[in-house]
Amino acid sequence: MSQPPTLIEEEEAGPPPLRARRALLKRLADVVSLPASRINAFERSVVGDLLVDMLRLASPEERRRVAGRLAALAELPDALARLLLRDEIEIAQVLIEQCAALSDADLVACAREAGAEHRRVMAARRGLSEIVCETLVGFGEPEVIETLLRNSTARLSQAGIETVVALSRTHPGLCGGLLKRPELRPSGAYVMFWWCGADDRRTILQRFGVSRDVMQEVAEDVFPMAASEGWADPVARKALQFIERRQRNRAAIEKSPFDSLEQAVATAARDGLSREIASEIAYLSGIKPLTGAKILGDAGGEPLAILCKATGLSKTDVHNLWRSMRRPEVQPDGSVHPDWERVQITYDLLAVDRAQTVLRYWNWSLSSALTPALLQAIRAGDDEQVDEYSAPERAAMLALAEDFGR
Template sequence: MMIRQFLLWTQHESAGRRAEAASSLARAYLYARLDPEARWEAKTAITALLDDPSPLVRRALAEACANAPEAPRPVVVALAQDVPEIAALVLARSPVLSDADLVDCAAIGEETGRAAIAARPSLSPMVCGALAEIAGPASLGRLAANPGAAITPGSLLRMVERHGDDGALREALLARPDLPLEVRQAVAASLARSLSDFVIACGWLPPERGERVAREARDRTTLGLAEGAAREDLRRLVTYLRRNGQLTAGLILRAMLSRRMAFTEAALADLSGLPVERVSGLLHESHGQGFAALYRRAGLPGPLEPAFAAAMSAWREEASGFTEESGPALSRRMIERAVTACERLPFAESHALVALLNRFDAEAAREEARLLARTIASEAAVAAVLDSIPAALIESYGQDRLRIAA
């Protein structure tokens, strides 16, 4: 009798009253202990209410069914394809919807629905992959910020590829604690590209110089991110760089001149197809013949080989007193040896390389100056503090220390 009364209410001319009746009927179906006949009648009536012309009624159904695992599947699927404001209610929460339903709704729905899907408490790699391919930057930002989203590295890279110029998305990606190294590098490269485009558009730099500045900034950031990374992370990073045309001879030379041997070994192993252990052994050979064979196998430009060989020779000489934890600065001594090796080459072959090495040297000199300036400033600050302490207090402190020692 109660169900029939609800059915009469759903025929009321007022959309508000029909919405109240729809909500009550749906909750009765979901939570009341109905006999089989009444339950069937309620389900049939709820399904019929999907045709109600008022969005108030359908919204009431969506609100009632959004969190319910027992909600009728045909009703939830239909609501998920309703107008965006109604569809978002079930897309964001309903446990009835399968991965196939979510992918379909993301593909044919509005951006509001995609944003709702992106914020679901739990998302499979398949749904995340679909969103990575079609969602806009705002929805992808919500996806990246969702700790329950199982996003594969490939999907993360696709997000950066499509909308890496969006600052909010970059911030959301970098905030993920499990972000793979290659994705961090992709985000950094995207930022460098955006900054380059901006300064070129403003006319502050000509296009050629802006692109070079962005490329060298990207290379510096790449080596900074790679510092201290595990071998497997480095392997994935250099594979990603090679596939995207970023594993250049200039980057490898910078790594070598910065004494980032772990990255250098991973890069040469990827290019040559040799195991990292074998590459490491060839790099450490004192006579250098192994390095020459490795260089040619890696397919690096022939005119650059003397610079690489000279840098490696200098590295072997100073390797005993240096560890990668000593810092990422370029070695001016290694750069000088590389420049000297290039002086014997024809100008047509060496001028671009020498110009690159000179920029490296200028960068290294500026870094040395910064470190020295910080050291001097720190020492001056300590001296100023000591000068401000009364001499009697210092003398008293020293006498107290002597009494304690005695």
């Protein structure tokens, strides 16, 4: 906020008497604070305008005192709110934290027109609405978003959550806070899994490993209907593929050079995991090669355990598949390598049905929704081409963006 110019006349005459100004500021602040029974809205507005004009030339300490006096008001003149909310953070903070009279419009305007520190303080304010949270998230400031995620009284919309999930790809420190939010849904957690740390991955599997029992029960009689139609409807076919109990692709076995998925894994352990064998393992597992490549190329290894559990492979097969990728099993001191230990723990952690849900969601989002147009958009980094209503398309854009060099 600009300070009053120093006048030559004041310099010659010495410092101006400020007692009257301070007293008047206090009196006007008191008038603005009067209850509705003593002052009507028009009178309050006029007094507020006069107070704004004086505060523009007041010292920071005087403005801070007035802000503290006004913070308890149930009604605050708009011009006064705008002035003080855009003031130095030490002054604006009093109102941002304490003033219940501030509307969503006041807070959104402050977030847009003030600085990052104002937004950080606002992110901790109690009872933030969805629209204010979306505004704060839109600036993409990790420190502000971390504060917002810790604010248990803030209400985040799904659009806001999706924005934070996307930001967590480049700012993994946001993952932990996201996983504590009640608004986070499996679609966001499953795609976030690809860049989360080991502890966050375990949390995702424990919290979002969803059963498909209810879906299987209600869709039981739909499978024969779709079969009688020759699976001609691609929309129903994709949905039923997600719901069905069987994970392995029986039709792929008939065309495969291997007698079973286990034999393909054993061959990979013996000869190494070539591109051709990796594709066969994916087909036999009931997933697309793109999904298989994403799983087998993951540095942490947990997706490999999910693949094996979902397809009914044994621990021996898990070991063979790990060896086929030439991944380390022990450290130089002879202890179990942390990555291999994590794979075994993940395998034991998940039930088959829940592992299948995660695997199928990945396959659904990484391949079933991957149209040529979406693939082009991913390569170009054009987020606007993604269908805002399609969770699989958004997941594919996020999960594959790094693979395409974004």
